[in-house]
Amino acid sequence: MTYGWNSSRGAYRQPYALDSLRKLKETGSEWIALSFYTLQANTHSTEIPFDYGHTMTDRDIEHAIKQAKALGLKVCLKPVVNSKDGIWRAHIGFPEEDGAKPYWDAWFESYGNFLWHYAEIAEELGCEMFCIGCEMVKTEPKTAHWEALIARIRTVYSGPLVYNANHGSEEGVAWFDLVDLIGTSAYYPVAKAPGESEDAMFANWLPVRDKLRRMHERFGKPIVFMEIGCRSALGCATMPWDFTHAELPASEAEQANFYGSVLRAFWDEPWFSGFFWWDWSVKLYPTEQAAADTGFDIHGKQAERVLREWYAKAR
Structure with a gap:
């Protein structure tokens, strides 16, 4: 994080x-x-x-x-x-x-x-x-x-x-x-429209994965996502870097699908070193406010459950 x-x-x-x-x-x-x-x-x-x-x-x-x-x-x-x-x-x-x-x-x-x-x-x-x-x-x-x-x-x-x-x-x-290590801010727009499924996003990660694999082969260095994330707001997987569109409605599913899709795409790649998710706040909102929050934080949201499930596999 x-x-x-x-x-x-x-x-x-x-x-x-x-x-x-x-x-x-x-x-x-x-x-x-x-x-x-x-x-x-x-x-x-x-x-x-x-x-x-x-x-x-x-x-x-x-x-x-x-x-x-x-x-x-x-x-x-x-x-x-x-x-x-x-x-x-x-x-x-x-x-x-x-x-x-x-x-x-x-x-x-x-x-x-x-x-x-x-x-x-x-x-x-x-x-x-x-x-x-x-x-x-x-x-x-x-x-x-x-x-x-x-x-x-x-x-x-x-x-x-x-x-x-x-x-x-x-x-x-x-x-x-x-x-x-080669780092990148991986705010790739892997959704074509608001509300796309995890499977659709996963398919759009594959050409990104191929490109980054070629970079690894060129330089012989592992790749790490020094920044990656998506707000829990509808449409943000089409522009994961966005932090300005405050009018977008909350969507835990959009964020969770973004997380799940990129974890699926890169988890088993031996040249890939991991994720620094954007981001985790120093002062968190109360957990009961998670569903209404449209920021990058995943505390108390569906994306946190997705991450916990994947990270449990590594233990």
Whole structure:
């Protein structure tokens, strides 16, 4: 499960956060991606600040890691950079022309400093994985910069590294041979219409599976879904990334079918390493409100029952 996203300073250290982690563990999940973000000023900024009005403090992060580990959960530390102007982080970058080189150099230097800080924390606290980037599509062609950044991070973090590409752009990353796992945000639109069955969605996962198998064969690295999920709202399997259409009616079945279909499609593939579901909130809604909730959380919903059944097979 992805845990911790979009939380405010201090939230990880509240009693409700530990209650949430315990409930997460009860699903059969073995890992969390502890994911948090800082904000650069805009998509063309060259400086990434540690603004603790937005960024979780090191004290918060250490507490969450220790709580997760005390429950027997493994931790992938996943620091993310977003753009304060609200533009998706995939657009962070600069033009592809000679005059832009100093800007690219400055941004990667700042981003490297940002990652270095959290890589040290991941090493010191024994995090089992470290994510070096999430959906940073415009930066991905800068292979030499990523090579240097990865080499730098490996001097302070000794565990496996993963990069989180975005669904549909994975094949544009030429340097996947330098990380230990190939990650992607697997928000593939596997439904053609609202309310489709699990079988229909399963059929639409098969070409995705074939594509990702070819990527594994090309780079020799296992594939992991660093993000995957679907809101419990009618029609969201046609656009699993969606979080804006608040008018859609609740549909536990839509979410459950999405979960069941992708578990069926990838469970037995030896090159596939698993799922980080999006997402599990630090502060959960009351269980009796689950049927009316239209967010990504699965607590108390049909999708949680689906997941528990599949994860029970692995025990």
